[in-house]
Amino acid sequence: MTHDFVVVGAGVSGLTSALLLARNGYSVALVEKAGHTAPLLRGFSRRGVHFDTGFHYAGGMGNGEPLDVFFRYLGLSDRLSSFPFDASGFDTIRTAPDGFEFRFPSGYDRLLENLVEAFPAERSAVEAYLRGVRSAFDSIPYLSLDAPLDPNGALRRVFGPTLRETLDSLTGDEILKSVLSTHCLLYGVPPEEVSFQQHACIVGSYYLSARGIAGGGRSLATAFDARLDELGVEILRGCGVASLSVAPEGLLRGVRLDDGRELRCGGAVVTVHPRTMLDMAPGGSFRPAYKKRIMGLEDTVSAFMLYSVSDLPLPILSGRNLFVLPSADSVRGIGNRPLEESPLYLTAARGQADDVPRGFIGIFPALSETTRAWEDSVTGNRPESYRRFKEGITDRMEHLVKRYCPELGRATACADSSTPLTVRDFGNAPSGGLYGVKHKVGQYNPVPLTRVKGLYLAGQSVTSPGILGAILSGFMACGNILGHDRLIKGLLACR
Ligand SMILES: Cc1cc2nc3c(=O)[nH]c(=O)nc-3n(C[C@H](O)[C@H](O)[C@H](O)COP(=O)(O)OP(=O)(O)OC[C@H]3O[C@@H](n4cnc5c(N)ncnc54)[C@H](O)[C@@H]3O)c2cc1C
Known part of the structure; x- marks a missing residue:
């Protein structure tokens, strides 16, 4: 079996990568170890109630916002019905035992109003914080279609400052700091470790608006499946990739499945946890320093x-x-x-x-x-x-x-x-x-390009967690294959 590309892992980042490559004319095989695509999104039911496991709500899904534009480009919009979370307070932060409550509304202006009302002495801190989030969010390529592809963006996530340092520099109000740090729970890294840039990349979308999808994660998985089918992507479920085949000159030429089958391909996008990717690669594929770095990555x-x-x-x-x-x-x-x-x-x-x-x-x-x-x-x-x-x-x-x-x-x-x-x-x-590997100050996560020609990395550990982050990672990885300009142009046409 020969394909232009094999995509390894059918989570949101793998599904996105497969769609992007197929939509742009490549023949694609998508390999998922679990019995279904998007296992994390499908959840489970007990006593007539469905429990979502990997998707509850997302930011930036309002009309013309980044996730909405991604869904349109990927051909998912007509298959999904999203609904707004409570615009006056989609997330309530409650401190126990005093019962203080703060409600996060949709929209930066309303958020500023609510924060100043709750913390009247902190107007300048709140304004500076929100300005910082907005400008960091707007500097991220693909989330902002006007942002240049800036290699230093990734470095700002590694060098900091941390969210905690930023908040400490703005205010001494510990309750305000904890309210603004609570969304750390959405990405699994504490405020003293995450860079302000990475925090902004995630919360910036929720500050725009918060929405759910009717039917939850299952609907999203079903929409991806239908679109993959439409574009003729071959899906191999219930069989993982055991190893990558790399020619002596460092060129990826295929993947070997757990059942021994070999899929030949011109390139692969691997979306699994970076340590799993390393296990798949033949011994000499990467330098010892790279391997050491990947093995030492701290998880969320x-x-x-x-x-x-x-x-x-x-x-x-x-x-x-x-x-x-x-x-x-x-x-x-x-x-x-x-x-x-x-x-x-x-x-x-x-x-x-x-x-x-x-x-x-x-x-x-x-x-x-x-x-x-x-x-x-x-x-x-x-x-x-x-x-x-x-x-x-x-x-x-x-x-x-x-x-x-x-x-x-x-x-x-x-x-x-x-x-x-x-x-x-x-x-x-x-x-x-x-949420995979931590994005934290001082930790160098892998980037989409690797030393092995034809091997690209995507996924929450590479770019950012969440549905938005996983889709973004697919664009970042596939932009190296298809051309970032071409993808951005396509997205602009969907805005
Ligand atoms: C409890 C929980 C709640 C969450 N809630 C939200 C939310 O409300 N909103 C939101 O935006 N995000 C949420 N997330 C985060 C979001 O679900 C993830 O960030 C995103 O789905 C990750 O996608 P991914 O493709 O990077 O990784 P994954 O979904 O982990 O995809 C990797 C895939 O690779 C497969 N795989 C592994 N090894 C192999 C192999 N050898 N061969 C082939 N396939 C393999 C795995 O089975 C998996 O399907 C939540 C996550 C969790 C855990």
């Missing part, structure tokens, strides 16, 4: 998660998320705290037949080390000690949710729960990190 935080169903609708989570901070500095060192001191992110789960919240997902960041004792066990065959540990964590999560959010009522019951090991095994994430 993992999580314990609670999936609950409710007898009654939960209007508090309709078009809204709730973030609870047990103390002003609880996002500092996220994951590295006992459950009782950890921030909590609560988002809606919907019934099968309607879009009304009939349950919720509670996400407590945690380090993968918390389940290290059972790391050799596999799903469906974990020891009794793990089961008891998980039961204990689940009881504590239920108790905390009830304490922090009495509005969720007594009509809720736990339907399931998960640990960092679940994230590792269901998400094919080597260490159980929620």
Whole structure:
């Protein structure tokens, strides 16, 4: 079997890369280890309630905003129906135990108004912060179609300043700092590690607007599948790539699948975790320094998660998320705290037949080390000690949710729960990190171009996490093949 390109991994970045290459005339095979494309997006159901696992809401999906334009270019828009989250407050940040609340509205102007109303003495800090986010967001190629392709953009993410340093330079108000740092939970890196540039790349889209997709992540996965089919992409599901075939002169010439089949190709876009990519590459493909760097990359935080169903609708989570901070500095060192001191992110789960919240997902960041004792066990065959540990964590999560959010009522019951090991095994994430490799100051993540000719890298670890980040990574990688100017021109025509 010979194709122009093989795309490895059918998460959002792989699906995007396959569509971009096929839309521009190449023959493409897309290889996914799981039994479905986009396994992270498909979620699962319990007691008639569907729990999304990799997509709840996104920023920048409003008319003409970056994600909307990406969807149009990729041919997904007509297959998706998005709906606005509560424009007056899509994310509520609640500090416990004093019950202070701040609600993030859609739009920079409204956000400025709400922040100044809540922190009247901090107008200049808030203005400077929002100016900084906006200008950083607008400097990112593809997110802004006018931004030049600036190689130093990536360096600003490595050299900093960090979000924490930026906030410290603007204000001494610890509550304001924690409110503006809470969205770290959306990318799994604490404020003292993430660069301000990277933070802005993610929150900048949510400050534009926040929207959901009718039917959740499954609808997005189905839209991708239909478009891939339309463009004739060959999809190989349920069989991973075991290794990359590289000719002695350093040219990629194919991939070998777990079942021994060989796919010949002129090039490949690999979207898996960078350490998995390294395992696939023949020994001499990369320099020792590059290998050492990839092996040393730190992963994003993992999580314990609670999936609950409710007898009654939960209007508090309709078009809204709730973030609870047990103390002003609880996002500092996220994951590295006992459950009782950890921030909590609560988002809606919907019934099968309607879009009304009939349950919720509670996400407590945690380090993968918390389940290290059972790391050799596999799903469906974990020891009794793990089961008891998980039961204990689940009881504590239920108790905390009830304490922090009495509005969720007594009509809720736990339907399931998960640990960092679940994230590792269901998400094919080597260490159980929620969002791949950290983008943090001082850490050099791989870039799309590699030393192996014809081998390109994409994915959340390369560019940025989230649906927007994963799609962006597909554009960044494929721009090297198709020409960035050509892609930007195509996007401009869709604006
Ligand atoms: C709990 C949770 C909630 C989230 N909520 C949101 C949200 O509300 N909004 C948002 O925008 N983002 C959200 N995200 C983040 C978003 O889902 C991810 O950033 C994005 O989907 C990552 O896409 P990717 O293609 O980079 O990686 P992945 O989806 O990890 O894709 C990599 C693919 O490669 C496959 N693979 C691995 N090894 C092999 C192999 N050897 N051969 C072939 N295939 C292989 C994997 O199975 C996987 O499908 C959430 C993530 C999590 C974990």
